Structure formats: structure tokens, C-alpha cells
Amino acid sequence: MRLFGLPLVLPQIVAVLALASLYGNQGYVTLSLQKIGVDMPSIYGLTGILVAHVFFNLPLIVRIVLGALGAMPPEYDRLAHQLSLGAWARVIHIYWPFMRGSLFNAAALVFMLCVTSFTVVLTLGGGPRATTIEVAIYQALTFDFDVARAVVLTALQLLLTSISVGIFAFCGGELQSGLSLNTQRPMVERKSVWVRVLSVGAIMVCGVFIAAPFVAIVSKGLAADLIKLLGQETVRHAILTSFTLGFCAASLCVVLCLALCEGAVQAGARRRWLYAHASSLILVVPPIVLAAGWFLLLRPWVNIYAAAPYLVVVINAAMALPFAMRFLLPARQIAHDRQSRLCAQLGIVGFNKWRHILLPVLRGPMLIAFAFAFALSLGDLGVIALFGSEKVQTLPHLILQRMGSYRTNDAAGLAFILCCLTMALMMFVDRRSASTKAGDSS
Amino acid sequence: MSSVLAAKLDAVSFSYDADAINRQAMMNFTAEFDRGVTTAVMGASGSGKSTMLALLAGFERAQSGTIELEGVDATLSPPAERPLSMVFQNNNLFAHLTVAKNIALGIAPSLRLKPSDTKEVEMALDAVGLAGYGQRLPAQLSGGEAQRVALARVLVRKRPILLLDEAFASLGPSLRDDMLDLVAALTRDNHLSTIMVTHAPQDAQRIAQNLVFLDRGHVVLSGTTADLLGKDGQNDVLKRYLGEGSQT
Numbered sequence: 218m219r220l221f222g223l224p225l226v227l228p229q230i231v232a233v234l235a236l237a238s239l240y241g242n243q244g245y246v247t248l249s250l251q252k253i254g255v256d257m258p259s260i261y262g263l264t265g266i267l268v269a270h271v272f273f274n275l276p277l278i279v280r281i282v283l284g285a286l287g288a289m290p291p292e293y294d295r296l297a298h299q300l301s302l303g304a305w306a307r308v309i310h311i312y313w314p315f316m317r318g319s320l321f322n323a324a325a326l327v328f329m330l331c332v333t334s335f336t337v338v339l340t341l342g343g344g345p346r347a348t349t350i351e352v353a354i355y356q357a358l359t360f361d362f363d364v365a366r367a368v369v370l371t372a373l374q375l376l377l378t379s380i381s382v383g384i385f386a387f388c389g390g391e392l393q394s395g396l397s398l399n400t401q402r403p404m405v406e407r408k409s410v411w412v413r414v415l416s417v418g419a420i421m422v423c424g425v426f427i428a429a430p431f432v433a434i435v436s437k438g439l440a441a442d443l444i445k446l447l448g449q450e451t452v453r454h455a456i457l458t459s460f461t462l463g464f465c466a467a468s469l470c471v472v473l474c475l476a477l478c479e480g481a482v483q484a485g486a487r488r489r490w491l492y493a494h495a496s497s498l499i500l501v502v503p504p505i506v507l508a509a510g511w512f513l514l515l516r517p518w519v520n521i522y523a524a525a526p527y528l529v530v531v532i533n534a535a536m537a538l539p540f541a542m543r544f545l546l547p548a549r550q551i552a553h554d555r556q557s558r559l560c561a562q563l564g565i566v567g568f569n570k571w572r573h574i575l576l577p578v579l580r581g582p583m584l585i586a587f588a589f590a591f592a593l594s595l596g597d598l599g600v601i602a603l604f605g606s607e608k609v610q611t612l613p614h615l616i617l618q619r620m621g622s623y624r625t626n627d628a629a630g631l632a633f634i635l636c637c638l639t640m641a642l643m644m645f646v647d648r649r650s651a652s653t654k655a656g657d658s659s
Numbered sequence: 660m661s662s663v664l665a666a667k668l669d670a671v672s673f674s675y676d677a678d679a680i681n682r683q684a685m686m687n688f689t690a691e692f693d694r695g696v697t698t699a700v701m702g703a704s705g706s707g708k709s710t711m712l713a714l715l716a717g718f719e720r721a722q723s724g725t726i727e728l729e730g731v732d733a734t735l736s737p738p739a740e741r742p743l744s745m746v747f748q749n750n751n752l753f754a755h756l757t758v759a760k761n762i763a764l765g766i767a768p769s770l771r772l773k774p775s776d777t778k779e780v781e782m783a784l785d786a787v788g789l790a791g792y793g794q795r796l797p798a799q800l801s802g803g804e805a806q807r808v809a810l811a812r813v814l815v816r817k818r819p820i821l822l823l824d825e826a827f828a829s830l831g832p833s834l835r836d837d838m839l840d841l842v843a844a845l846t847r848d849n850h851l852s853t854i855m856v857t858h859a860p861q862d863a864q865r866i867a868q869n870l871v872f873l874d875r876g877h878v879v880l881s882g883t884t885a886d887l888l889g890k891d892g893q894n895d896v897l898k899r900y901l902g903e904g905s906q907t
Contacts, residue, residue, distance in 0.1 A: 561737070563765060565764060566768070569768045
């Protein structure tokens with residue numbers, strides 16, 4: 218399950234490079250298959266886009282559905298065995314009711330993520346036959362300088378995402394349900410031999426599919442001249458810029474998230490929903506649409522490239538908000554439920570309440586939210602692609618440039634560095650989550 | 660006469676249904692609690708016992724009527740300004756703070772303590788039989804010890820009224836009796852007026868001089884515990900409740 222958590226935080230530009238080094242024209246898999254006379258379809262185009270989206274979303278669906286099954290009381294399974302229910306009867310009467318809702322939520326979330334996909338489509342597609350509205354907005358603003366078309370496309374994308382979210386909400390779907398990194402306990406089930414063989418086979422195929430790109434990143438990355446790369450001024454500058462923007466975005470994200478959490482726990486039942494879901498607005502208004510909006514709004518008044526760092530920080534913070542809320546809101550709600558009356562009675566308010574009561578309880582979730590937002594911002598290519606320049610260049614932006622100029626070794630080396638940075642942050646999140654859970658259960 | 664009362668609820672109405680569409684959900688309390696004694700509040704589940712305490716403590720706002728505490732109208736006072744301390748069934752302690760700091764919050768919410776405050780915390784711990792426990796964390800305490808710490812904080816707050824909302828319900832019978840005896844001693848020694856919500860008639864008989872019985876959001880009986888729970892004093896409502904209680 219930890220392996221299945223990695224694609225969720227792997228920067229998309231890094232994953233694209235990894236998939237290209239596996240399934241591209243000179244990729245390991247392509248060359249190996251060619252030796253036995255099998256030709257792979259080109260990774261560039263719809264095939265590659267689909268493969269990349271399966272890579273990112275397969276683990277997400279597995280985690281969501283397994284999470285829903287993990288919520289099933291263990292007694293149900295024991296009861297089913299005691300009643301001698303067959304495999305099919307167990308699926309229909311016991312597992313399916315738990316899976317049904319989560320499958321719909323997972324499908325809805327994946328649909329939204331694909332509709333708003335940018336980096337994958339920009340790097341593996343981009344042509345008229347394989348593009349998304351997001352990429353078309355980017356191309357209209359950066360290559361064609363066609364503001365009118367960008368406005369129309371932005372409105373179209375907003376309409377599309379709003380209708381989609383509206384339909385899912387109408388059908389009782391919950392887009393937020395997938396925005397969690399938590400792994401649920403796997404079900405302990407006695408299986409027949411053929412079910413066990415099938416399960417192991419499926420897990421192995423999926424495991425290899427997910428793990429192979431990581432192996433490719435490490436192998437290609439270590440083959441690049443990392444020392445030389447780190448010696449370059451532009452690389453060092455890009456790393457520093459990424460860190461600065463990431464730090465600011467993560468800080469802003471945590472502050473915004475705390476404010477929303479405070480509103481959610483203090484508000485009445487009706488407004489609580491509004492606060493709790495305000496963070497998910499970014500799913501309806503994707504980063505590129507948001508960035509395009511700011512681009513169009515500010516362009517007549519300010520030098521848009523000078524304002525780039527601020528816009529990147531704000532939009533990256535908004536991008537991480539739904540995830541940060543997943544970590545912080547439950548902790549803040551528990552603190553409120555357990556302690557609000559005691560605090561009110563003892564007169565613990567304002568700074569005293571924050572320092573002595575809330576900060577010790579929320580420190581862990583805040584750090585997790587911060588690290589997660591930091592990792593997301595480090596790997597983001599959406600907003601910076603629109604606002605990036607020679608002066609404001611992040612690591613993903615630099616990777617894109619090196620890919621564009623066919624310096625693939627450099628791009629692989631930079632991708633390896635970026636991957637190490639984000640993975641280190643996510644390992645921190647993982648360990649911190651585990652220790653927080655252990656603390657809660659003790 | 661209000662001057663001899665610790666607390667008085669005068670036609671205090673309240674409903675969790677904000678629009679009060681359901682008139683049957685409206686609670687209406689009129690009750691008096693004598694000063695310097697322990698009063699038990701009893702009634703079936705959902706009769707409004709905890710709501711009555713929440714109204715007294717200021718956690719819920721009365722929709723009409725007045726609440727007097729120590730002879731002063733406290734209907735609109737915030738919880739921290741009311742002359743009372745409350746001990747809940749759970750979550751009386753902040754899990755990340757030591758026992759000493761949990762008690763010290765009753766003296767100074769900023770936790771900036773003078774040497775005399777520290778001494779007071781030690782004395783309070785001593786009074787509840789937990790001398791030397793100051794540096795422990797709540798996770799290192801038993802259920803009974805945690806409630807003792809909450810009582811120690813009541814002592815340092817020096818508020819004249821003590822509210823207990825089924826504070827010892829989760830403890831075993833023997834430990835619960837010990838805690839009730841401790842409450843009785845603290846009430847007597849510190850001249851407290853204690854109002855105690857309980858399900859168990861034996862708890863009321865053990866330490867409460869007075870008893871208030873609620874049914875569906877209204878006070879239906881009040882008097883001395885001896886009179887109401889004695890064989891001759893039981894009316895139909897109380898008999899029904901006690902009968903149900905003995906069956907469960």
C-alpha cells in the first residue's frame with residue numbers, strides 16, 4: 218500500500234520522464250519487446266496519456282476502495298464464513314454495499330483529475346489530436362497570445378467542471394473522499410487457492426507497473442552527471458526558487474487551512490459544510506484556469522512576470538488546500554469536541570488557547586499538511602508553466618525546458634533530484650502520520 | 660429567598676430544535692438548589708439532566724427564563740465568569756499537559772505561575788490524594804485518578820458551586836464510592852454547593868442531601884433524598900424509574 222501511495226505525490230513531470238524512459242522509443246520495455254518482435258505503440262499521444270493517467274489513478278482507486286472495505290466491521294467477514302456464504306454471495310451481500318459508494322466517488326474523482334489534467338497532456342500529447350482544455354488555454358496564452366480564445370476556453374472549462382461536479386453532487390458523490398493519504402488495514406480473509414493465485418497475480422502486475430517508473434527514475438537519474446548538474450548556476454537557482462516558493466505556498470496553505478477549520482468548527486451545521494468544502498473549490502476551478510484568470514485580470518495593470526512568484530505561491534497553496542484540510546480538520550474537530558467546553562469554563566481563550574491547548578494538538582497535523590503542500594508545490598508545473606521566465610524558474614520548469622531542448626540526460630538527473638526531494642518530504646509525512654495515529658490510539 | 664440558594668432556575672426554557680417547531684422537544688426547568696449541600700439530579704435518559712447542567716454552566720443559552728447563581732442573575736454570563744466549576748464524565752484533562760499544568764490552568768490560563776500558585780497546585784493534589792503526581796501525563800493515570808485531578812482543579816479555582824455531570828459513571832462500584840466520598844469531603848471542607856447528575860439512586864443516597872427528579876424536560880419532583888427515595892416517599896414516576904433501573 219505504501220508503494221501505491223507514491224504516485225499520488227510523484228511530480229507529474231518526473232513520472233512522464235520515467236514512463237518515457239520505459240515505454241518511449243528508446244525505452245527499456247520498448248527495446249526489450251522489439252527484441253522478441255513486438256512493436257509498442259508510441260508513448261506520445263493518446264496511448265501515453267492513458268498509460269500515465271492509469272499510473273497516477275490506479276493506486277488512488279485501490280486506496281479509496283480498500284479504505285472503504287477496511288471500514289467494514291471485521292465481524293461481517295467472520296459472520297459470512299460462519300454462515301458458509303460463497304465467494305459470490307459475500308461480494309454481493311457484504312462487500313458490494315461497502316464498495317459501491319467509494320467506487321462511484323473514485324470514478325468521479327478520477328474523471329475530474331483527468332478532465333483537468335495538464336502536465337501529462339502537455340508533455341505526452343500537446344498536439345490537436347490529444348489535448349485538453351487546460352493545455353489549450355496554456356497554448357493560447359503562451360504561444361498564440363490569443364487572449365480572446367483563452368477567455369472562451371477558460372469559461373468552457375469552468376462550465377465543464379461545474380457541470381461535472383454538479384452531476385456528482387446530485388448523484389450523492391463525494392469528490393473529497395479520495396483526497397486522503399491514509400492507508401486502511403487490509404482485510405484478513407481466508408481465500409481459496411485459485412482466488413489467492415489470482416490476487417497475487419493482479420497485485421504483482423499492478424506492483425510492477427507502479428514500481429517500474431521509480432526504478433527507471435533512479436537508474437536514469439544516477440546515470441546523469443549529478444555533480445555537474447548541481448554545479449550549474451541555473452540548477453542551483455531553480456532548486457532555491459522551488460524551495461522558496463514551496464515554503465511560502467505551504468505556509469500560506471496551512472494558515473488558510475487553519476482559518477477554514479476554525480470557521481468549520483465554530484459555525485452552525487449549515488455553514489459548517491460550506492467551510493469544510495470551500496477548500497475543494499480548486500477541483501472546480503483547476504490551477505491553470507485560476508492562473509489564466511489572474512493572468513488576464515492582472516495583465517493590463519502589472520508586469521505579470523514580476524508578479525509570478527506571488528501568483529505561484531497563492532495558487533499552489535490553494536491547490537494543496539483540499540489535502541491539508543483532510544489532515545487538519547479532523548484533528549481540529551476532535552480538539553473542539555473534547556476541549557471547547559473545558560476551555561470556555563476555564564476562560565482559556567485567544568493566544569493562551571492557541572499556545573497551550575490547540576498548538577500541541579495540531580502541531581503534528583500542521584506539519585503533515587505543511588510537508589504535503591510543500592511537496593505538491595515543489596512538483597507543480599501547471600502554474601509556473603504559464604508564469605515562468607528566466608528569472609523565475611522552478612525545478613519542474615527547468616526539467617520541461619531541458620526536455621524541450623532534447624537534453625534528456627540533464628532532465629533525468631533533475632527529475633531524480635526532484636523525486637528525492639518530494640519523496641523525502643512524503644516519507645516525513647508518512648512517518649509523522651504513523652506516529653500521530655499511534656499517539657491517538659494509545 | 661435567593662440569598663440562601665446556590666442556584667435557581669426560573670422558568671428556563673430550552674430546545675435543541677432551534678426553530679422550536681416541535682413543542683414537545685422544549686424543556687422547561689424551574690428548580691432551586693440549596694447552598695452548602697449536595698443535590699442529586701436524576702431522571703431517565705433524555706429527561707434533560709445534562710441539559711440542565713449545561714444551562715447552569717452557560718454552555719447552552721436559555722431561550723427564556725432566568726438563571727441565578729449565588730443570588731446574581733447569570734443568565735447571559737459566559738461560562739468562565741460563572742461562579743462554578745464542572746467535572747465531565749470524560750475529557751476533563753488536556754492529554755498533552757502534565758497533571759500540574761492541567762490543574763494550574765484553573766489558576767492562570769496563561770500558565771504563568773507564581774511560586775504561591777505552584778504551592779497551591781501541590782496542596783490541591785495532596786487534598787485529592789495524588790501528592791507527587793504533578794509531572795505525570797493524563798495517559799499515565801487511571802480513570803479514578805484522572806477524575807481526582809479534575810477535582811483538584813475545582814479546588815484551585817475556588818468557585819462556590821461544583822457541577823458533576825455523571826463524572827464517575829464510568830468507574831467501578833468500589834472506586835465510584837471512593838470518589839463520592841471524596842466529593843462529600845471536599846464539599847464539606849470547602850463549603851461548596853454540589854449539583855450532581857447521576858443515574859444511580861445509591862449515589863444520591865450516599866452523598867446527596869437533596870434530590871431533583873426530571874421527566875421529559877421538566878422538574879417533576881424535588882425534596883430531600885431521604886424523603887423521595889425512602890419507601891414511603893416514592894411516587895409513581897419515581898417508582899417506574901427505579902423499577903426500570905433495577906431491571907437494567
